[in-house]
Amino acid sequence: MGSRSPVSGRIHAEPTGPAAPRVQRRLSALLSKGPNTTRRDTSGPSPSSAAAARRIDHETAFVSEVALLSRVNHKNLVHFLSFCADGGKRILVYEFMPNGTHHKHLHKRPPPLSPPLASWPARLRLAFGAACGIEYMHTYAVPPVIHRDIKSSNILLDAF
Template sequence: MAPKRYSYSDVKKMTDSFRNKIGQGGFGSVYRGKLPDGRLVAVKLLNISKEKGEEFINEVVSITRTSHVNIVSLWGFCYESGKRALIYEFMCNGSLEKLIYDEDPLRSWRHLAWEKLYQIAIGIAQGLEYLHCRCNTQILHFDVKPHNILLDEDFCPKISDFGLAKLCHRKDGVVSMWDARGTMGYVAPEVFNRNFGQVSSKSDVYSYGMMILEMVGGRKNINATASRTSKIYFPHWVYKRLELAEDLGLQGIASKEENEIARKMILVGLWCIQTDPSHRPSMSMVINMLEGSIEGLQIPPKPVLSSPPRSPADSSISALIDI
């Protein structure tokens, strides 16, 4: 169903004059609200600027072309006198990043069980595979990260925030872009430097790989406060563990099955962040790899761009471009 257009006074009414703020970002603020029929909604009120206006139109156009269990539903929008708002279905368990990052090293528990984490990874992959292969128009998201994955009451993941998305009409999925887009730490090398290859759906695959490695590690991939230099960049650290056939050293693994899940997610993540886009699997292949046997997964070549920053003060981009 096409999203309904609401007036700004309607938006104020459904959010009780923006009383219940549930999120904040560079784009603006998110408020909890309720439609006249009783359905709970999340209302994203965008800051007013030319750029955000373009992102607003982009998000409405992109998401109205989708219908999938792993894509968040847009129920309405407001575009009135410079006021712009997007009205989404409410996701009671919030965004993924709130459940996977644990800043306290003394805690040995995870917010999510390994089996649930594994099902979330598969659900996100299915959502991306739908955008890349089964939409009427191929959609490249360009901002896949834990903050943009929302979880419903059953922890079913839904991809959100299509402000940076790009529609692609070519079958090979290659797009021309004048600007780099995405969030540092998840951006594929070719997006900011075309010498690494063409920008395509494989750029989303890279972001997905970085994200599921963070899901496994329970931390940001780049941690400048790590006690040992080798632990600063998680993909580099965990690759060495696999290479030397060492214990993964991850918290919360209590069984052979959980160890298998963690190892499978790591291997898939490392395949997804290969430097050359042509060496990365498609999202269809990612799903097969996740759902298939661990015996069928080989350790991928070490990504060329997996060097950690030289000092804790270095920014995350150093880890991406330091060859």
């Protein structure tokens, strides 16, 4: 759960390295196609081996994920800031959440309970914020995003 920051959640940095122009062109092409960008683009070079096909599939999946994340924008979701594609390494950069994960506050801190869990109203605010973020992804995001791994370690807490 993140608070609104001055960052809009759009891509701000450009990839660097030898693969940068290719990733940049593919990302631009996918973003210009609209919301249905998760299908494999067959206009590129045909792979000559299984390894080349896997590399293209991984690159396509990464570009599709970046395109999707750049469109998701809600006050209860951590904002996607940028990405880096350097050589074979791919990194997604998100907004920093200073209070870590909900899991840390539930299991790793000694009593008494920390502020986001100290009272029932605080617990309800946290649960409501998480539910609003999930509702946005499932109902209002285009295309809908199904997270498939919602757990306390994936709920991040901003400053409280």
